[in-house]
Amino acid sequence: MTTSVRNLGLALAAAGALSAGAAMAQDVQRGGTAIIQMKGEQRILNPALRASTGVYYITGKIIEPLIDLSYDGYVPVLATEWSSSEDGLEITLKLREGVNWHDGEPFTCDDVSFTAMEMWKKLLNYSSSLQANLEAVDCPDPHTAVFKYSKPMPLQLFVAAMPDLGHPVPKHLFEGTDIMRSEYNTAPVGTGPFKFVEYQRGQYVIAERNDDYWRGEEYPYLDRIVWRFIEDTSAAAAAIEAGEVHESGFIGISLADIARLRDDPRFDVGTKGYENNVAHSTVEFNHRNPILADLDVRKAIYHGLDIDYAIETIMRGYAKPGRGLIPSTGGANYTDDVPTYPYDPELAKTMLDEAGYPVQEDGFRFHLRHRPAPWGEYTQLWAEYFRQAMSEIDIDVEILQNDAPGFLAGVYRDHDFDTANGWHQFRSDPAVSTTVWLRSGQPEGSPWTNQFGWQSDEVDQLIDAAASELDPEKRAEMYHELQRLSMEELPVIFAIEHPFISVTNKVLKNHHNTPRWNSSSWYDLWIDD
């Protein structure tokens, strides 16, 4: 029945043992508390309801996914094997045996089935479109789960989605209750190396060692993890310097402080461990504005942006120029064979002149109302740089500052903007992340989707076809084509590709050793006091 079985379990178990062995060689210290700074606070601690790195940052240690991603590829966690039927309508998972929830109940296929049907399909953002065609999850035995789809589901896509969108939660705690209001949404119960202890809103979350962890008694090494919510970046930088916290992830402190701490021997500063969490800083256009609907204007604007300067001053060098909707960490789906628009303000001016937008009496060619996303320092600076750069090519930009709901409503619901900027994260596979930026027909009000009034049949067809294409090579080609189109048509400028940055106190060992480390379970993290 199954034709393409990829059993990586054995090899990766060996790899795990190897890395563990390496760690042992460094005299692993047991015990201790790791303290982590978080800038934002996700108040729902249920990864099956909220797909967000801010959630995984905490729950990754408590609730494990079926499949995780390592530098060596996808590795089994709660699922040990995965395979797909030829027609792509059925995906079968083998589940790990002998795993218990933190409350002592065994983990079985019923949990996977319940979570998939009740949460992944119905309630989980992003996942609900991914699993839209999921019809049932059958449990032929307690440790086998069969996902049944009404349309073909590429295994590659399924597996790529699982680290983020594949967290099962215990059925026995949720069944028959109002899932959205379950107390376990804020007091998570999972199978992970750490057990939830306490969540003080606005302050901290504490999790402690799970003595009954399935990887064996020696794991985890830490006794406890504490996440502290420190919104103020200066205070956070001070806290990490004062040794009050050990790690600050996802650019939790200002880039100036990151650049400063880079030279401090007490800290590891870098982008390692974020390969799966790459984002694009964007410039978004409202194509309903006839000026911006003109492709030459958009190209001129691109030429007017000194991306390298912005990377150096704003991102402190931790970034590279964007090349369309797929970042360079996108694997086979990525190509750098695309058109580019180097910084050339004179060219930009000429292009604008030719497009019919000469400088007017007031000294400007035209005026733009720009909405910056209020996501913190570098997004703000990027907006202000955009304003600077545009004024150099005689375009006046008025920045309309708003808070998050105001921004989201203004851009994605009311379309009350000319240009906007923000950043958008790439999640392993374009089909579950960036294609929504280009696909037309997105319902009004969905944030981070194509609300730009831009439409291309060719792009739409490519996106749909790629999403259900089972052959990885063909899929990759389609995405290369999409990437080219996105750089040619410039519906959105994917200006800067940047990973996130962590500042880690060197007392932490074994940190940032997977491509989505901050979301992972940290079973092998230890602290050298």
Added chain:
Amino acid sequence: MSLQSTELAPAEPPRLVVFWRRYSRNRAALLGLVIFTVVVILALTAGIVEPGDPLRRAGAPLTPPFTDWATPLGTDQLGRDVMSGIFYGARISLLIGVVATLVAIGIGVLIGAIAGYFGGWVDDVLMRVTEAFQTIPNFVLLLTLVAIMGSQIEWITVAIGIVSWTAPARMVRAEFMALRGREFVDAARNLGVSNTSIIFREIMPNALPPIVVYASVIMALAILLESALAFLGLGDPNYASWGNMIGQGRSVLRTAPYCAVIPGIAIVLTVLSFSLLGEGLNDALNPRQKKR
């Protein structure tokens, strides 16, 4: 006193002269006036001394002060000239200070005057409204107003005015309640002067001195409120305001402290000058309060 009660005493010097004499007796107030004048000059000459957009790229990012004469006070993260920001920021701070104060005093005077003059149920209703505004923490209300209308400078200014009018309203009301019983008001009523005229022509000029003094307090608070908003990232990014500069400068506080400290000092000095100005005005306008 002379027995001849019809002889006139020698004429007094013009009011302005008397005002200035009283004002200049307070040396701190003179200092306040000097600082204030400097701020005004900064604001007025911004376009001459520092032509061009203060938000433009003026040099290499994070140039320290006193190293490059094109940008004497250095540049910030985006290469914007700090000195230019101080000049143009003075404009914004004064604008916000003055307009927000006018809004606050305008609303406050209107409501306070009506409540204080008419009393009774009018007073009751208006005072309940005032209490309601006073009960909501003003900064929370300000955040809400800015969240609703966005961070345009015009709106921030008006919003600051809206959250600051209760104190002047209470003050005007108290003045009116005291003054409406004064004989000169009765005298005016006895002459058949209308209520509107009594409120605005008879009582108002007498109620104004303490309000003028308090205006300096509101102005200072308005500048502090704007800077706090900007610090929380809710300022208007289209203008170089000192609050914005501090808000953005704090992320480089450790490496380039001048980015936040220079505008910080500008705010402290400006607020200080308003405060000293207020004390001087108080001495000059309400001389009886200070005998020693």
Added chain:
Amino acid sequence: MSQPVLDISGLRIALPKGADRPFALEDLNLTVEPGEIVCLVGESGSGKSLSAGAVMRLLPEPHVHVAAGSIRFMGEDLLAKTPRQMRDIRGRDIAMIFQEPMTALNPQKTVGWQLDEVLRLHTRLGRKARRARALDMLERVQLPDPRSAYNAYPHQVSGGQRQRVMIAMALLLSPKLIIADEPTTALDVTTQLQILKLIRELQVEEQAGILFITHDFGVVAEIADKVAVLRMGQLVEHGPAKTVLNNPQHPYTKALIGAVPALIPPPAKPLSSAPVVLKAEGLRKTFAARGGLLSGKRKAVAAVKDLSFTLRQGETLGVVGESGSGKTTVSRIVTRLLECDSGKVEVDGTDILAASPRELRAMRKHIQMVFQDPMASLNPRKRVVDLIAQGPIVHGTPRKKAHADARRLLELVELSPAAATRFPHEFSGGQRQRIGIARALSMEPKIIVADEPVSALDVSVQAQVLKLLAELRDRLNLSLLFVTHDLRVAAQLCDRIIVMQNGEIVEQGATADVFANPQHPYTQKLLSSIPGRHWTPPVLTTEAA
């Protein structure tokens, strides 16, 4: 011969730069013998209060300070004492009684506490002994219920009783010298007499010397042994009371005494045939005390109960009474500055109380008012010409004409037209009251309601303003409703008077009749309380008149 209690010689008190004169007092020589009451008399600004401050060493130094001279108390130089020694002397050997009993007592402490403080500061008595002594003293000043007064706060006792408390506090340690700074000025006439009597009695018992500061020659006649008259910081005359009062030598003293109105009313005018211009009928006004935030509900106070009177053309009707009698309420009701509960006020046959706002504005022309406080009744932010012209302008007179009329009115009230462009604070009290009168006249009214128009003025100025009012009344055939607490003033000006007590008229009639033969006991009491009623000021010719 015993030595004087107080011996001031060559005292000179310097004023700060920029004051109207360099010295508040110059070369003051004054002695107070034991058992003697020396009255220091002068008008406002004469420096009489500062001399008291100098004796107590409580001048607002360093701006105002003793520049020369000596002050000897029982032979000892007070100016040479250390602050510590002075503290011991104050309250024990020299005590002081102030003008305003309301503000001179700490509002936050009980009467008993404040008496006790004196004893605590200057004696070593135990708590019980101090209390007994204080209660005893309260009894001596004839407080009706010493025990409850002891535990009361100052605001809980009446004005007269507060002054008794002050006196008790001053006499507690039997000081040798008492300085009384206008101790009865703020009191009603009947209370004033009681307090003066009390001071006299206690002083006889204690044989203390009293330096009594006052502006009122009636009070001087009532109480003084010796009189010293101050003018602009200079002692112009002093001597035994009788001599100075009846045979003053210095022109200033003469002028002052000449300005004291005699208690002889003018002969009644035959007015019964003149038309009635103002007729009040059944006026009632109750102040329903509104529950303030903190005060809670207070009892309603009936200010005026069923009041009726008439005023004829050319007549002056005096409304006389003590504070709280309702006399001021009457003046505000007839001008409709205060809404009345019921009743009618007919001006020329039209009820002003029933008039619509529009009618009222028209009627206001006929009935104008002169107010008590010449400072408070003139808007300090307006020039004199605007103040006077305001009424006519409101009623439609062109601005130019109104201003020209205003200047003419200034001449009518004997002020230079140069006054027109000045502000009210540049004038003396009497001048301001003249402006007030000019403003009232600007409307060419039939009736002028004058509410205590001279009570805030010095006696010499008072006489001039009264004279002006009388002249204008006769020249312009005005009718005057004249509200006053001062019977001497009423006697001088009014054709008829009504005497009010607790919102009711207790007696009315021609002034001469009422003064000669008061019928109601209250009227009798009022008349017998006039200070210095037994002294008739000598008729003097002064060069000032």
Added chain:
Amino acid sequence: MKPAFPPVLGYALRRLLQAVPVVLLIMVGTFLLLKLAPGDTVDALVGDMGGADAAYIERMRAEYGLDQPVYVQLLTYMGKLITFDLGWSFVYEQPVSAILFERLGVTLLLMATSLTLAFSIGILLGAIAARRVYSLTDNVISTLGLIFYATPSFFLSLLMIYLFSVKLGWLPVGGIKTVAGFYTGWDHYVDVALHLVMPTAALSLIYLSFYLRLMRASVLEVADLDYVRTAKAKGAGETRLMVHHIMRNALLPVVTLLGLQFSTVLGGSVVVETIFTLPGLGQLASQSVVQRDMNTLMGIIFLCSIIVVVVNFLTDLLYARLDSRIELA
């Protein structure tokens, strides 16, 4: 006629009745105001979780009742409020009352320490300055007062964090307690106290300057009053004048200001709590605005109104206690 119960109770009842319309006005006003805001809590939530599809968004809106007309929402809310039900926070997925209860302690602690400090030090320095008016002491104190007044609290906070936490390492950067410290008993109190030092200083200095300046003016004014002259004439010394005659009367306007400013202090705690990550109402309020968490924000404002009403009542009591002329009834 003597009331059957203590007059203070009657007074309290009357104040309560007066407060009802004010609170109602605030609640309805705020509700309608918030409805004017662009975007709602669902937008904020979706923004927080990194996006969601349209059907999901629509379902959430229906779930939260945000698809109803505004007046229906208002009536529903007010109906619940009458029974003191503050509703459910969709952001925190908790009853609002539980959230507020958690946060109230920190804010009250912060405000109590700040105001106590500001008030006591303010009146002390003000009194000293007034008694030595125009001396060097007065000049130093007055200048300090002016500088405290003119320094924005966030600027001061940053400087303090830099100096005391980063450079000197004496004080913790933020939070209300050492999170993984698990201190108990006395150590716990010391720990919390250390965490409160800088926030308290940052919040209290501006108010300290207010009280200082008002107290100075007030003492100067009272010292000129007649009864102080009376006391001097009785032979009272400087200390006695100050303690028994001047202080109490001079305090009255300061107490009034204390009551009036309470809500302003609550507002000021927004910035301070944000910088020092104190889990209090101020921080919660600013986050609730950004999150469009209507119910929580309304709850905070309701709670603040109640606190302000209670505090004003208490200051009235204090005022009446200080001023014997005032009788509560």
